[in-house]
Amino acid sequence: MTQEINEVISPHEELLSETSGVDEETVDLFIDLVEAGARDGLIVAMEDYHPADMADVFEQMPRQTFNTAVKLLDDMLPGDTIAELSEDLRIDALNALSDKVVADVLGELDSDDAALLASDLEDDRQERVFEQINATDRAAIETSLNFDEETAGRLMQRDFVAAPEFWTVGQAIDHMRSTEDLPEPFFEVYLVDPGFRFVGAVPLSVLICAPRETLLSDLGVDISAAVKPDMDQEEVAYIFQQYNLASVPVLDEAGRLTGMITVDDMVDVIHQENKEDMLALSGVRDGGSYQSVWDAVQSRAPWLGVNLFTAFIVSGAISIFEDTLTEIIALAVLMPVVAALGGNAGSQALAVTVRAIAERDMQGARAGRAVRREFLTAMFNGVVFSVGVGLIALVWFKDPQLSGVISVAMFSTFIWAGVSGVLVPIGLEKLGADPAVASSVFVLTSVDIVAFSSFLGLATAVLM
Helix, strand or coil: CHHHHHHHHHHHHHHHHCCCCCCHHHHHHHHHHHHCCCHHHHHHHHCCCCHHHHHHHHHHCCHHHHHHHHHHHHHHCCHHHHHHCCHHHHHHHHHHCCHHHHHHHHHHCCHHHHHHHHCCCCHHHHHHHHCCCCHHHHHHHHHHHCCCCCEHHHHCECCCCEEECCCEHHHHHHHHHHCCCCCCCCCEEEEECCCCEEEEEEEHHHHCCCCCCCEHHHHCECCCCCECCCCEHHHHHHHHHHHCCCEEEEECCCCEEEEEEEHHHHHHHHHHHHHHHHHHHCCCCCCCCCCCHHHHHHHHHHHHHHHHHHHHHHHHHHHCCHHHHHHCHHHHHHHHHHHHHHHHHHHHHHHHHHHHHHCCCCCCHHHHHHHHHHHHHHHHHHHHHHHHHHHHHHHHHCCHHHHHHHHHHHHHHHHHHHHHHHHHHHHHHHCCCCHHHHHHHHHHHHHHHHHHHHHHHHHHHHHC
């Protein structure tokens, strides 16, 4: 077996010495190790890679190869690597491992990551696994699972460093040095009163520079950005971004310190929320690299069905002017120009507005400023492009009236696209709907109706 391992690794020795990322050659190395059944070699090779990079390697393998790798590694598959996997592969890995191995994995992870993996287990198996975890870890995981998904309670880790506010710097440092399992990472020492209520925090950078006899209460800074466990993760992400935080304490209703959330988890949340908004604007879900054709069809067909319905609404608007189109064929040639430019203008305003709503930039007077900005932007673009389109139509068809009709229709469409692109998502957000999911169908359909109706209506009035 040692000879087989050397035969696989030898051609890749230079690669293993420069593990700065994941590329095709890296993936090929691990595929070769798995196919050779080189368990020891696989374990050694994995030591040179960050868990997130190893997760990328596994995600780029053929799925059957990944499943083989999980069975080959078994109890040597690191828990932090499993936690970094995409949801479908994470579930595959947990299903392939025994209850005992999964229990060991949950026990070695921070409570937030352990809760993430535990939530992927079926209820009956979850109970079997919990029976093999020590009472302290089980209580922490179960507490996290009691909170809804995508809330602060699910994100928080229950391991943190807290000290009485009357301690000195020396006492706090000695306490941390004598503690074996400090949370990783942590950035502040939280200060609590005798009732374990949060009263402030001391950044580690301040702590290590202060004299040993200094009271922690003299160094503590108030953190008013503490969060409650039931707060939505998007709200938590906004707090991190707004106040440039590295971590934030989680307090219960009585103000007692129950956990903390660190910025490494917030980076994942911000990325996830941005991705969800982007996909929602197109009416699709994240498929992952192993999504089947049938799953893709199921996730996209409903949105296409909605678009089919709205397309017939637009077609109905066009059919009103059937006689005009029959008489003036040039209108059919120019119609897509008005609708396409208007649709793009609406999509631009919509994308900017949805992003601004997510970043809390559409509250109060800022919403009014955004509406004015989009109106003036649409007006300026409308003037520029309506003149341009009118001149092209004049050169093409040698008809000044037709040129004037398409110019006016283009200007009107731009104004509507800009205004609806900002008002529709703001209105939906006020009604409690997710503007990222629901806005595009309203904006794009209305822009098409305005584009075709204004163009064909003016043509009917002027040219017929």
